[in-house]
Every structure is written in structure tokens, then in C-alpha cells.
Amino acid sequence: MQDARCKKVQGSRLKGDFFQLSAFSFQLFSCLLSLVSCLFFFASCGSGGGGSSGSTPTTPSSGKTTVSGAVQFEDRTFDSTGFTGTQNKAVRFADIEIINSSNSSVIASASTDINGNYSVTLSPPSSNVYVRCLTSTSVVFGKGTKAYNIEIVNGSNSIYSVVSDVFSAASTGTYSKNLNASLVSGAGGPFNILDTLTDGAEFVVAKNGSFTSSKVKAIWYDGNTDGTYYSAAANDLHFLGKSTDSDCYDDMVILHEFGHWVSNNFSKDNSPGGTHTITGHYDIRLAWSEGWATFFGSSVRSYAGYSNPEYYVDTTGGSGNGNLLFSYEIKTPSYSSLATGSDNELSVSSVLWNIFLSAGFSGVWDVSKNYLPTAVEVSLEDFWDGWFVRGQGSTLNPSSIFSARSIEYASDSYESDNNRSQAKTVTLGTSYHHTYYPSGDEDWISFIATSGTTYTIETLNLTNGADTHLFLYSTDGATLITSNDDRSLTGTDKSSLITWTATATGTYYVRSKAYSDSGAISTYGSYNLRVQ
Amino acid sequence: MLFSKNRISKIISIFFPILFLLLISSKPIPPIDVIIEFAKQSSIPGMVVVNLRVIPLVEHSNIDIQIELPEKLKLLSGTKKWNGILEVDKTETFQYQIYIPDSKTYELKAVIILKMITGETVRREETLEINPVAKKNEYKKNHIKEGKDRGVIEFKGE
Numbered sequence: 001m002q003d004a005r006c007k008k009v010q011g012s013r014l015k016g017d018f019f020q021l022s023a024f025s026f027q028l029f030s031c032l033l034s035l036v037s038c039l040f041f042f043a044s045c046g047s048g049g050g051g052s053s054g055s056t057p058t059t060p061s062s063g064k065t066t067v068s069g070a071v072q073f074e075d076r077t078f079d080s081t082g083f084t085g086t087q088n089k090a091v092r093f094a095d096i097e098i099i100n101s102s103n104s105s106v107i108a109s110a111s112t113d114i115n116g117n118y119s120v121t122l123s124p125p126s127s128n129v130y131v132r133c134l135t136s137t138s139v140v141f142g143k144g145t146k147a148y149n150i151e152i153v154n155g156s157n158s159i160y161s162v163v164s165d166v167f168s169a170a171s172t173g174t175y176s177k178n179l180n181a182s183l184v185s186g187a188g189g190p191f192n193i194l195d196t197l198t199d200g201a202e203f204v205v206a207k208n209g210s211f212t213s214s215k216v217k218a219i220w221y222d223g224n225t226d227g228t229y230y231s232a233a234a235n236d237l238h239f240l241g242k243s244t245d246s247d248c249y250d251d252m253v254i255l256h257e258f259g260h261w262v263s264n265n266f267s268k269d270n271s272p273g274g275t276h277t278i279t280g281h282y283d284i285r286l287a288w289s290e291g292w293a294t295f296f297g298s299s300v301r302s303y304a305g306y307s308n309p310e311y312y313v314d315t316t317g318g319s320g321n322g323n324l325l326f327s328y329e330i331k332t333p334s335y336s337s338l339a340t341g342s343d344n345e346l347s348v349s350s351v352l353w354n355i356f357l358s359a360g361f362s363g364v365w366d367v368s369k370n371y372l373p374t375a376v377e378v379s380l381e382d383f384w385d386g387w388f389v390r391g392q393g394s395t396l397n398p399s400s401i402f403s404a405r406s407i408e409y410a411s412d413s414y415e416s417d418n419n420r421s422q423a424k425t426v427t428l429g430t431s432y433h434h435t436y437y438p439s440g441d442e443d444w445i446s447f448i449a450t451s452g453t454t455y456t457i458e459t460l461n462l463t464n465g466a467d468t469h470l471f472l473y474s475t476d477g478a479t480l481i482t483s484n485d486d487r488s489l490t491g492t493d494k495s496s497l498i499t500w501t502a503t504a505t506g507t508y509y510v511r512s513k514a515y516s517d518s519g520a521i522s523t524y525g526s527y528n529l530r531v532q
Numbered sequence: 533m534l535f536s537k538n539r540i541s542k543i544i545s546i547f548f549p550i551l552f553l554l555l556i557s558s559k560p561i562p563p564i565d566v567i568i569e570f571a572k573q574s575s576i577p578g579m580v581v582v583n584l585r586v587i588p589l590v591e592h593s594n595i596d597i598q599i600e601l602p603e604k605l606k607l608l609s610g611t612k613k614w615n616g617i618l619e620v621d622k623t624e625t626f627q628y629q630i631y632i633p634d635s636k637t638y639e640l641k642a643v644i645i646l647k648m649i650t651g652e653t654v655r656r657e658e659t660l661e662i663n664p665v666a667k668k669n670e671y672k673k674n675h676i677k678e679g680k681d682r683g684v685i686e687f688k689g690e
Contacts, residue, residue, distance in 0.1 A: 071689075084564040104676055132686065154685060158675060162689025179689035187687035229558040244568075244658065253559050273556050277589045280646070289557060312560065318659070326562040326656065335563075337650040338590070345560065506690045 037510060049319070051175050055243040057173025065125035066174040067108075071116045071133045071162070073191035073445075076249040080311045082324030083249070086183060090116025091191055092198050095134040101166045108182035111137070115327050127168035128419045131177045133192045137201075138215075146212040148200070152190045154221035160190040177483040186222060189248030193218050193239065196254040203300040204262060207365050214265055220248050226308060228253060230260035244319030245325060251306075253314050255297030263292055267368040270378045278328055278346045279338040284379035284465035284522055287341075291348020291380070293369075298330060298353060299361055310353060332358070334406075339405040342380040342464045342524075347405040351380065354401045363392040379465065384409050407464055408435045408526045414476040417444050420477030431460060436514040440524045445511040447531045449502035456496040457510055458487070459527045466525020467515040470496040475506040485515050495527070533637060539665060562593050563590040564646045568660045576632050579608060584642050584658075586625040593647050600641040605662075606631040638662040 057065075071091040077084045096118045098108040107129065110120045122129070135152035137157055153159050162185075164177045181187035197216055205211050217236040224241035231238065237257045239247040247253045263269040271289030278281055294312050301309035310331040316323045329332035330349040339346040356364060367526040371386030372378050384402070387393060402409055412435045417424050423444035426432060434443045449455060470484040488495035496517070502508070512529055514522060564586065571581035588595060597614040601607055610628030618624045635660065640660040649652050676684045 004669070025666065133689065134684070134685070156683060158683030158685050161687065162684050164687045164690045165688075177690065181687065181689055185687045185689075187689065227556075227558060229556040231556050243661065243664070247559070256559060257557070269557075271557055273558070275558060276560060277563050278560045279590050281646065290560060293557065316659070324657075335648070335650070335652050335654075337652065338648065 001100075010072065014332075020188045026176050026367050028410065033313070037291075053438070057169075057171055058176040061174060065169050065172050066119055067122065067124040067129075067131060067169055067177055068174055069131070069177040069179065070121035071096075071118065071179045073114050073195065074188040075192055075195070076183070076188075078249075078251070078313055078315065079308060080313060080324075080327040082313070082315050082322040084321055086510045088180070089195060090114070091133060091179075091181065092116060092195065093137045094191075094194065095136045095138055096120060097132045097134065098122060098126075098134050099130050099163075100126065100128065101130055108519060122169055123171045125172060127170040128166060129169050130166045131164040131179065132161045133163075133179050133181075135190045137194070137198065148205065149213070149215045150194060150195045150197045150201060150218075151215060152197075152218045152220065155219060155226075161185060162191075164188050170507075171415065175280075186254060189241075189246070190220060192251070193220055193254055197237075197258055199251075199304045200255055200258040200262070200297075200300050203303045204266070206303065208266065208369070212265055216261060218254075222246070228257065230257045232260075232264050235261070235264065240317075244316055245314075247314070249317060251301070252294075252297050252313050255300050256293045259293030260289065261298030261478055262296060263289065263368070267380050268373040268375065276345060279335045279344070281341060281343045281463075282345075284299075284343050284381065285347045287343045287348050287382070288379040290345035292352065293344065294330060294349040295352035295356070298349075299356060303361075314451055340463070342407050347407070348380050351398070351401055351405055352383075352406065354404075355360075355396065355398050358390070358398075358401070359396040362389070363390075363395055365394060366390050377487075377520065380407070381409070381522060381524050383463070385428040387490070407439055409464075409524055411437050411441070412443070414443065415441075418448075419444050419472070420511075423477070423509055424509075426529075426531055428455075429530070429532040431530045433526070433528050435464075435526045436466065436524050441513070445510045445512075445529060445530065445531070446507050447510070449506065449508050451502050451505045454499065454501040455531060459495045459497075459512065459529055461528045462495050462525075463526045464524060465522035466527045467494040467520065467522050468496045468525070468527055469513050469515040470498055471511040471513075472498050473502060473509040473511065475504075475508060477509045481508075534607060538561075545680060553586045561589070562607065562656060563592075563648065563654050564588050564644060564656055566596070566642065566644050566658045568640070568642050571627065577634050579589070579629060579631050581627045582630055582640060582660060582663075584628070585623050586626065586644060587623045591594055591620055591649050592617065593649050593651075595647070596643075596645040597626065598643045600643065601630070602638045605640070606633075606634055609672075626632045633649075634661060635663050637664060 013288050072088045073091050075087050075089040077087055091112055092114050093113045096110045097106045098120050100107050107126055108120045109120050110118050112118045135149045162179045162181045164179060169175050181191040201211060220239040220241055222241045226238055228247050269289050270285045271284055272283055276286060276290055288497045298309045311326040311327055311329050314323050314325040330353045333339035333346050333350040339350060341347055367383055367386035367390050371390050372382055375382035414424050416422050423446040426445045426447050469485045472481045473479060474481055482498055484496045484498050487493060487495050514525060567585040570584055570585045574580035594615055596616055599612050608629040608631055610670045644656045645653055
């Protein structure tokens with residue numbers, strides 16, 4: 001290749017030479033002149049494209065013009081205290097394009113491999129080109145069943161990239177062009193989102209055997225105050241870019257939102273959405289969705305080999321080490337006394353993580369993918385049911401893991417009390433702890449009432465998503481006197497209250513069951529029952 | 533009560549399209565939300581007003597709030613340290629008047645420690661940058677529009 005170029009320049013420059021030299025001297029002189037001419041030629045080529053470099057192939061060879069190199073980005077390492085430093089990492093499976101600098105057209109494309117290396121053949125060779133590595137993996141997609149399509153864009157749907165200087169690749173040989181998306185340039189952040197989502201996609205492929213044709217689209221830009229969230233409607237991910245809270249380097253935050261994406265694309269999610277604190281108790285569908293998402297993120301990081309994957313870490317995104325916004329652990333959950341019940345996301349994460357530690361991910365994935373989509377309202381209750389329906393119970397009985405977080409998917413100590421004849425007589429003023437379990441369970445009690453006395457029959461301390469429904473029956477145990485679902489018509493209190501004055505002395509019956517009419521969400525739940 | 537839930541279902545069905553848009557899964561947040569910002573457009577150097585908004589999201593037994601000022605900045609009004617109990621889910625605003633002597637970059641830090649009724653604590657630190665150093669953008673090369681709806685932001689990577 002070098003020879004061919006020399007010949008071309010020789011032909012144009014040496015005609016009319018008057019020096020009389022020996023054959024050897026002539027050859028030496030002509031090669032030096034050729035070299036100078038070549039440099040002049042390529043410098044001219046690059047001048048219109050913003051400067052050129054690399055005009056000489058690194059490795060001359062015959063026949064082909066190849067551009068190759070490695071692409072890296074500047075990653076930020078972190079632990080539960082915030083950022084701990086930086087390191088360079090390979091940009092894996094990203095789209096590589098060779099761009100004609102004159103008209104911005106793509107003249108060749110490829111993708112980086114798992115080590116961030118790429119190699120593109122130009123045919124024909126071209127001058128005024130540059131290399132561009134995009135925050136997308138669309139080139140990889142379509143090359144096999146394990147391919148996936150990820151894209152990181154800004155608020156205007158523009159994709160990020162790092163580019164080389166303009167150079168000429170007009171000769172045959174291999175041109176070396178390494179690229180780096182640095183932290184300070186602003187390119188490191190979007191490439192980190194790509195890297196983290198690649199970890200997530202690789203995990204799904206490893207556990208599921210394939211991905212889906214749906215694109216994983218993430219939107220982040222410096223100054224984004226829109227919020228960090230997953231939109232089920234658009235099936236895309238959004239990440240904050242505020243000066244006080246930027247999530248482009250918060251891998252666990254990114255994977256948490258990707259966990260929602262996975263849930264919606266491979267399983268089912270009924271979360272009503274909304275704000276949620278890690279210590280709060282909410283709708284069990286929300287707790288499941290958020291608890292799953294954090295658990296999924298930890299699972300990805302465990303699979304990828306990162307240390308302490310059981311920590312969720314959210315930073316401010318500020319420069320330098322530290323900058324922790326907050327972090328928490330899911331194995332032995334932080335705020336342990338509040339991380340209880342199926343209605344708390346940290347509790348759900350902890351349950352799933354400890355099942356994962358005991359039985360691996362395959363059972364969790366099997367239930368999520370094959371059972372949860374059949375559920376009406378997806379929550380931890382359905383995961384529990386699915387665990388046994390799918391035969392995972394033979395691998396692990398998770399009862400102790402659930403009970404460690406005060407999740408009572410078990411019969412209470414008063415069973416059997418499922419009808420009038422089995423009703424347990426209660427002492428007035430005493431609370432009795434019950435559970436609705438198994439599905440359709442009813443708890444019957446009886447009490448002796450005195451004519452003219454007013455009684456309060458109520459459910460208290462509802463946990464694990466309980467939504468109680470009380471029915472008061474007359475002395476025959478069949479004639480309904482009154483009933484109550486929620487004690488208040490407004491608010492979110494799902495406990496029940498009946499205030500009743502006896503018109504005749506005798507033994508009366510109370511039937512308690514989980515609300516099961518329109519709008520019902522839970523099947524199980526724990527509560528106290530009291531008559532006074 | 534059954535009527536009540538049916539009515540809610542009807543309301544949900546009517547407003548379903550709106551609710552659908554709201555069905556987004558946001559990231560977990562700590563048990564106390566903190567925002568620190570300038571109260572209004574401030575001219576620096578000079579006197580500025582800073583608002584610290586604190587929103588406890590859980591029942592608690594105490595909240596400690598402390599403002600840490602760089603030496604050259606003067607607190608003209610507002611309490612450097614406060615502790616007490618705040619109403620859950622309600623925003624409490626603490627206001628500070630601060631004198632900033634020059635146009636150098638400073639950091640105003642708020643440290644908030646919430647003690648839950650269970651005894652566990654949550655620590656939050658929020659920083660307000662005063663005269664932040666302008667972000668370097670010389671590495672940003674250009675923004676190219678290509679074909680249909682495709683834009684590419686190019687950063688120098690070599």
C-alpha cells in the first residue's frame with residue numbers, strides 16, 4: 001500500500017528531474033521526496049474538515065483500508081458512601097460509524113466488541129473521514145437472538161457520540177483511532193448509562209436466553225429536571241440531570257428504572273405509580289413494582305461481578321468523591337424495623353434478594369415471566385402463589401424469608417373459623433390477630449351482646465395489604481344486620497368499623513373477609529379484630 | 533361502601549387517559565426530602581435569600597437541621613441550628629439571609645438528620661453552589677442533524 005502511494009506521487013513529481021544520480025542515490029532521493037509529498041498531500045486533504053491526523057496507516061498492508069481502535073469511557077466507581085474514584089472502561093457493543101466529514105454521511109459502520117475494540121473496512125478508501133462511536137447498540141441488534149437495542153438520547157432525541165479528529169484514510173492499510181468519552185467532556189455520563197443498561201441487557205439475555213425486539217431507550221441530558229422514572233406509556237427511561245441530582249453515574253438508579261422496563265416487557269406490572277419512600281407503606285402493587293426494580297438492579301450487579309451489589313446508592317452526581325444523596329441495603333435491610341410487610345418496597349426487595357441468595361435467580365425469573373402475567377393485580381402475594389404453582393417450592397420454602405419481614409402468608413392461630421359453627425367466642429375489649437390465608441379465607445367470631453348496649457366492632461393494625469370487610473349477623477348467624485368495608489369514605493384507610501346497638505340480648509356473629517368486590521387488590525393480609 | 537368503590541372505579545375510567553400518563557415509576561426517595569435554593573434572582577456580591585425546604589415523609593421523633601457557611605459568608609438572619617418535629621408530608625421552609633462578599637465560588641451546605649420513631653436515623657446533605665464554576669464545554673464539538681429526525685451530539689473523543 002505504501003509502495004502504491006509512492007509510485008503515484010513519484011509519477012507526478014519526478015518528471016523533468018535534471019539531477020544525474022546513481023541508481024541507488026536516485027531511489028533514496030525519490031523516496032524522501034515522496035514522503036514529503038505525501039505529507040503535503042494529506043495535510044491538504046484535511047484542511048477543509050477541521051484538521052486531520054493519522055494520514056499514514058499504522059499498519060501498512062495490501063488490499064484493504066481498515067480503521068480500528070478501542071473505545072473507552074470514564075466510569076465513576078462508588079460504594080455505599082458515594083463516589084470513590086474513576087476508572088476507564090470499555091464501551092461495549094456500541095455503534096461505530098465512519099463519517100465523511102464533507103457531507104456528514106455514514107460511509108461504513110460496525111460495532112465495538114465486549115472489550116470496546118472495533119475494526120471497520122473502508123471500501124473504497126476515503127479521505128476526510130472521522131470515527132464516531134454512538135451511545136447505541138443498534139448495529140448489534142439483528143445479528144442474533146441475543147442482540148439488544150439500547151439507545152441513550154437527550155431531550156431532543158439526539159444521540160450522543162465521541163468522535164475522532166478528521167483524517168484521511170485514502171490509502172490501504174490499518175488506521176488506528178482510539179476514542180475516550182471522558183467525564184469532564186460531558187460524554188462520560190451518557191456512555192455510563194449505555195454501559196449500565198448493557199449490563200442489564202446482558203443479564204436478561206443470560207437468564208432468559210434472548211432479549212426482545214423492543215428498544216431500551218433512555219433519556220438524559222445535563223440540566224434535565226423532568227425526573228428519574230420509567231414511563232410505561234412510552235416504554236422509556238428518564239434520568240435526572242440536575243446540578244443537585246444527576247443520575248447518569250448512579251448505576252443502581254439506572255438499573256432500578258431498567259428493572260421496571262424489564263417487568264413491563266417480560267412480566268407484568270400494575271403499579272399505580274407515584275412518589276414512594278423506602279420506609280413507607282403503600283399499595284402492595286406499588287411496593288412490589290419498586291421492590292422488584294431495586295432487587296433486579298442488585299441482581300444485575302451481582303451477575304456482572306460488582307462488589308456489594310445489595311446496596312442501592314443514589315448520589316448528587318457532583319464532582320469528586322462522596323456526594324452521596326442516600327443509600328440503603330436490601331440483604332439485611334436498612335431501617336429494618338420499617339422494612340416490613342408486602343406493602344413496603346424495601347421489604348419486598350429484601351425478600352426477593354434473600355430468595356436469590358438461597359435459590360438463585362432462575363426461580364424468581366420463572367415466576368416473574370411465566371406466572372405474574374396471569375395475575376389480575378400483581379403484588380408480592382402473586383409472587384408467593386406463583387412460587388408454589390411453578391414448582392419452585394421444591395427448591396426452596398421461602399416461609400422463613402417472608403416471616404423475617406413480618407409477611408404472614410400463613411393461617412392464623414384461630415383456624416379453623418371459617419363459618420358460623422366454627423366461630424370463636426371473643427372477650428370484649430381484646431384484640432385478636434388474624435390473617436386472611438389462604439385465598440378466600442373467612443374469620444368468624446361470636447360475642448354475647450346485651451340489649452340496649454352499643455358495641456364497636458372493628459379491624460385494626462392492618463398490614464400486608466389487608467383490606468377488611470366486616471359483616472354483623474343476628475343470633476341465627478344468617479340474618480345480616482349490617483356490614484362495613486372501609487371505616488371512612490375518604491382517605492386510604494382500609495380498616496372496617498361497625499357501631500351497633502343491640503336490640504335483644506344474645507350471641508351475635510361477625511364475619512370478616514378480605515374485600516373482594518370491584519376494586520379489590522389484595523387477597524391476603526393481616527389485621528386485628530376487636531369487639532368492645 | 534360498595535357504591536363508593538364503584539364510584540371510584542367510574543371516576544378512574546373517566547380519567548383513565550390522564551391517569552395513564554401519570555403511571556410512571558419514579559426512583560426511590562429517602563424518608564426526608566430536602567431542597568436548598570435561592571429564594572429569588574440574587575445579585576452577587578451582595579445579600580441573598582436562600583430557602584431550605586424540608587419535607588419529612590415519615591413519622592419521626594426529631595429532626596436536626598444545620599447550615600454550614602464558608603468563613604467569608606455572613607449569616608444576616610436565620611438560625612444556623614434547629615431541631616424539633618415537623619408535620620409529615622408538609623413542606624417546612626427555613627429562610628436565610630446571607631451576605632456574599634465577592635464573586636468567588638462558595639458552597640452552602642445544609643445537613644439534616646431525621647430520627648425515626650423506631651430510633652433509626654437518616655442523614656441528608658444538600659449543597660447550594662454559589663457562583664458555580666462554569667462547566668467546560670470546549671470538549672463538545674457539534675450537534676449534527678442527519679436525515680429524518682436523527683440528531684447526533686458529537687464530543688471530541690481523541
